Amino acid sequence: MTRFRKIIGQIHLWLGLITGLIVLIVSITGCLFVFQKEISDLIHQKTFFVEPPAAAATLPYSTLFKKAEQTLGKDRPINFSTTYKDPDHAWEFMTYKAGDPKALTYFGTIDYYESVFINPYTGAVTGKYDYKYDFFNVVKFIHWGLLLNDTYGQPIVGYSTLIFVIMLITGMIMWWPKKWSKTNINKSFKIKWKAGFKRVVYDLHNVSGFYVMLFTLILALTGMVFAMKWFQTTVYVIASRSITPPDFKQEKSQKSIVTFNPMDKAFDTAKILLKTADRIAFSPASGADGVIYVNGIIGKETYYHADALQFDQYSGKLLHRKNYSEQNAGEKLIGMNYDIHVGAILGLPGKIIAFIASLVAASLPITGFMIWLNRKKKKSKK
Structure with missing residues (x-):
């Protein structure tokens, strides 16, 4: 083993020991959450449907x-x-x-x-x-911040996820065959189920980790967007190719006397303007000069494709509209982040991929710890 690979191995080992438990918790909860809509709709069918x-x-x-x-x-x-x-x-x-x-x-x-x-x-x-x-x-x-206040939980989860990304990279370096011979290819791409327990554990860690690496990397990076503001800003800047923050025009309501219900007027207008929307999200005005916010969302489960409207709370008059098509690349990518993170952006296939990737990610700290424990026992015997 070269000196470089030994150093990479030590980095991979100690980072895994430091964050393994958190990675396990975050991965398991992510796995559980993937199909929450389908399960909730089934359990609460009489409440959610008419x-x-x-x-x-x-x-x-x-x-x-x-x-x-x-x-x-x-x-x-x-x-x-x-x-x-x-x-x-x-x-x-x-x-x-x-x-x-x-x-x-x-x-x-x-x-x-x-x-x-x-x-x-x-x-x-x-x-x-x-x-x-x-x-x-x-x-x-629990997935978001270990059930702690965001002030404490988010940095713990965020930086543990960043360490997990480093582990994915170091793991890939360690997995990479020294020579692309038939024997090495079989070792790198196939689990030897008929081998001894220790070998099966080793293969489960290495081989399964390789197959889900790209997906777990996407899940980890999108999770970091939520957890760390600086990382979200970095993603926005790279995607938009600009350091200028997203444009947001905040309108204000003007007090007036009307004979109709402004809430109904705003809602009825939104339905006409947002004909293609599958869901309309409606937020009543807050404060004397606050406005009614309405989002028309395309997609039965995703959130990224939405047109945003602002209405006067007294007259129901449309004050401002910003369409999804007007957003820059940075806004669109950040808006898609949740839907990418849970796999919903690809529909059911994407959610199945997210489920499997999360499940394998949860197994990596366990199999990695078992490999380390076996090696430690072997050294102590020597």
Whole structure:
């Protein structure tokens, strides 16, 4: 073994021992979260879905909004809602309030995080949902920051992921055959299942790690975009080829007296302007001069392809529109980051790839530790 490969091996070993447990936790939770939508839709089918009537005409948005307000209570103002083009979807109205910003854990940083689901044709409440204690949401925040306050959890996960990227690179160097002979190719690309336990463990670490390397690298890099602001900025600058921040025009509402409901006007206008949208995300105005934000999202599960509208909260007048097509390459890439990270950008095949890659990534710290342990025992015997 050359001196270079010995150094690479030591780097790979010690970085693995330092971050192995965190990589295992993050990978397992990522694996669990991949199919959360499919599982949640199945478990909560009666809450999330409705049977549309023959004449599928929905009630006014303001009527449904008031019903949601009554259900949630006066101390739970609605921050966000999602409506669907699919006629069999209940509409979701969400309320969220941050907790103590200095709290140690995720649970302390959230006061409440709930949703009420309403049949858009009858106004009937199909169910309530507490996201704060939802299984998949807890899994997501373990993945996000080990269930700690973002101040502590995000840097731990972010820099552990950065170390994991270095390990993927060093692992690839160690995997690379010295000579591309038939024997070496078989060792590098095939798991010898009939060999002894130690050899199978070694092959599982090396061979399976090679096959998912590209996918785990993508998952790791997209995860770092969330975890570290400096890395997100770097990705944006490289993609947009500019150090200028994204253009965002913030409009303001002007107080006026109207005889109609401005919320309905804004929503009805958005439906006309966003005909191709599969979902419309609606955020009520906050503050005296705040505006109504509306996003028209193309895709039943992805988020990146969205046109953004701003409406006056008093008149319902359209103040500003920014289409997805107007975004620069940096904005588009950052906007796609979540959908790439969970594999949803490629639909079901992408999610299956993300699931397998996460599962193999979770196995790497285990098999790597077993290899190190076996070698340590071997040395002590000598």
